[in-house]
């Protein structure tokens with residue numbers, strides 16, 4: 103089995119999901135909102151072996167407080183089915199035209215909501231699938247530390263080398279997206295991620311260049327990384343798979 107640890111599986115076509123199954127890719131399916139959470143739970147029934155369910159409210163989604171409460175309730179109710187919490191994190195994009203006061207307020211609200219999910223993750227010992235960009239590591243790490251969380255996943259993280267060092271020192275994981283194939287700047291950053299902390303993801307159906315993202319793109323990511331690290335692709339895939347199992351606390 104291979105792993106795509108961060109994917110919006112509810113938005114995939116049936117063919118894309120079937121292709122993932124055929125090529126033995128297990129998909130870490132992250133929710134954006136209540137609607138995608140419900141779809142995810144139905145997908146899990148259909149593909150019990152190939153879907154791992156993460157529930158949360160995407161930080162860039164302008165959701166209501168009620169929806170957040172509803173999601174937290176759903177996590178409590180269905181935690182037997184859950185593999186983790188996500189996609190949660192700090193709003194980063196869509197800040198254009200906002201004053202610095204407004205930005206601060208958005209980040210603060212984001213951090214408060216994130217803390218609710220982190221608290222739930224700590225209570226049930228569930229892995230976190232996080233959306234955190236650049237300097238926002240400085241907001242998130244103290245929250246995780248406050249709840250004694252280690253081994254969280256920072257999906258498609260890109261930021262300064264100093265932040266990367268802090269993430270690694272704190273025992274967290276980072277997943278690499280197919281963006282490495284189209285973006286040299288991102289690839290250069292990814293080179294600094296230690297192999298023992300690296301996972302693979304597609305963030306599908308997010309597009310890369312002209313191409314629509316699909317779970318099987320993890321094989322292209324693995325190829326590029328294996329070439330850079332001078333190892334066989336199969337070995338890279340095995341290392342990423344072992345890291346994924348550690349992240350999911352499988353067998354603990």
Ligand SMILES: [Zn+2]
Nearest residue numbers: 108132189305
């Ligand atoms: Zn995502």
